[in-house]
Amino acid sequence: MRDSHVSSSKLRAAIYVRISKDRELGKAGEGLGVQRQQQDCQELADRMGWQVVEVFRDNDRSASNGKLREDYQRLLDWIREGQIDVVVVWHTDRLHRSTTELEEYAKVCNAMNVPTHTVKSGHIDLKTPTGRMVAGILGLTARFEVEHKAERLAAKYRQMAIDGKSRRVSARPFGFERDGITIKPDEAAELLKATRAVNAGEGLKAICRDLNSRGIKTTMDKEWSYTSLRKMLLRPRNIGQSVYRGQVVGEAEWDAVVPIGEFLTCQRILTDPSRRTTPGSGRKHLLTNIAKCGKCGKGLLPGMRPNRDGTPFRMYRCCVYRDIEELEHLVSRAVVLILTKHDARKLLTPAQPASKDLEQERSAIEAQMNEAADAFTAKLITMAQLTRITSDLQDRMEKIDAGLIDRDRARIFDGLISVPDVMKAWKSLSLARKRTVVNTLFTITVQPVGRGKVATAEHTTIRLKNEVAHVLDMSDLSTMIGAFPDESQMAEVVRAFS
Known part of the structure; x- marks a missing residue:
């Protein structure tokens, strides 16, 4: 092939344009759109009498981070295959900002005698050490300016965050207007x-x-x-x-x-580690992994086997098994019994300070932590003192957060307490909410029956969890159903209630 600045015949030119997401950080031309770059490169090719046979574009691709630029790689392939005679770019930093990329590019171009011309820097002679040095300096200078400006912006954004200021981002935060401050x-x-x-x-x-x-x-x-x-x-x-x-x-x-x-x-x-986060259809049964096996303590899982007549028998199983419909019916009746017949409104008002008081105390602790940090910055206290102060305040903060979480437990029973028809309200809940209610109220254990015996309600233990029993007051509970932990008495009450 012939060098473009020697031959007067029409040579095949390739234009390479690129704009990256770091366009606000770089030098002049960094924010230049690909259309403007292409237009300037086309004008240069026209002046030189070259025929543009292909335009290679990499949108939102940085030349600094080392990630693959698809059209840049395609440009190199075209050069290797001898399909172009000259490369035209707006500036050398559009091609590369690292010496590694520059060396590869120079090697490919020199092997095929393909020169590079830029709109801003003229012809770059990659055949000579001086030309490669100039190209390298231009690329490294552009990289330095990007990284230096990135440092300044990072410091600016950090200070804005510390000051509680909102900064403009590409995506508007849901719940707020574009300024990030005004609530929508x-x-x-x-x-x-x-x-x-x-x-x-x-x-x-x-x-x-x-x-x-x-x-x-x-x-x-x-x-x-x-x-x-x-x-x-x-x-x-x-x-x-x-x-x-x-x-x-x-x-x-x-x-x-x-x-x-x-x-x-x-x-x-x-953020609960035990929360199911893997893809799937989710739970399909009320008591999966909530009801426990009375023999090994593991959670029961749903299963199915054929009856003697060939009809399916749907069951919860582990070392023991129970009919799904019967067990879920028993537990549902227990839920309705508790929420209907007892002073269930206590579940809505746990014995904790008012939420507003807790929030004010939490804000006061945050202010103390900020004051301690400022005192350390001003060298008024030592690191050991700051650590001790922060540790004490963090302990108090965790207790307050626990209280705030406990205050919001009422949300679990929203629409179930003090309503005319608790059973109707219970049936209208989604499966996920029903599971949460059951898991909040009860510990359920399915006991072994024994060979040749038929499972009855007496073989299922349903106990109130300690934190719920404490809120409801066990003495009041006992007057309604006797010795509640006794599963046989519980079963009798449930049957009577149904």
Whole structure:
């Protein structure tokens, strides 16, 4: 092939253009769109009398991070295959910003005698040491400017986060206007509703289906998914906290859209390690892994086997087994019995200080922690003193958070207590909420029956969990059903109630 600056015949030219997401950080031309780059390169090719045979574009691809640029690789392939005679770019930093890439590019171009011309820097002679040095310096200079400006922006964003300031991001946060500060009432209401649904025991997939069925989209105009909803519900932004690189760094300038107690409850539920997070159809039965085997202590799982007449027998099984319908009916009656016949309203008002008092105390502790950090920065206290102060305050904070979570337990029983027909309300709940109610109220153990015997209600132990029994007052409970822990008496009451 002939060198373009020697031959006067029409040579085949390839234009390479690129713009990356770091366009705000770089030098002049970094923010230049690919269309403008292509136009300038085309004008250069026309002046030189070259025929442009292909334009290679890499949109949103950085030349600094080492990630694959598909069209750049395709350009190298065209050069190796002898399909082009000259490369035209707007600036050398469009091609590369690392010496490794420059060396590879120079090797490929020199092997095929393909020169490089730029709009801003003229002809780059990659055959000579001086030319390669100039190209390398231009690329490294561009890389330095990008990294240096990135450092300044990172420091700026960190300080903004510490000061509680909102910064403009590509995606508007759900529940807020574009400025990130002004609350968007309709979305904020949906955010609070979704938080309360999780606290009441509803599953994320069910909440997603509800949002999508009502045409409520994300701020990217997409339907809600398990991942996007979970991420949104766990944002510290929801309670007016500012975050930098995943860490809460202080109070923000915007107001909270979710009460802190409800947020902490939701956070505890969604980050519980035992929570099922693997893809699948989810639980299909009320007592899966809630009812325990009386022989080995493991959770019962649903199963099926044929009866003698060939009809399916659906059961919970482990070392023991029970008819699914009968066991679920027994437990459902126990739920209705507890929520109907006893002073169940106590479940809505646990013996804790008012939420507002707890929130005020929590804010005071946060202020003390900030004051301690400022004192350390001003060298008024030592690191050992700061550590001791922070540790003490963290312990108090954890106790307050536990109280706030306990205050929000009432959400589990929302719509079930002090209603005309508890059974009707119970039947209307989703399976996820029913499971949460049962798991909150009871410890259920299915006992072995013995060879040749028929399982009855007496072989199922249903006990109130300690924290629930404490709230309901066991003395009142005993007057209703006698010695509640005795499964035979419990079964008799349930049968009488039904």
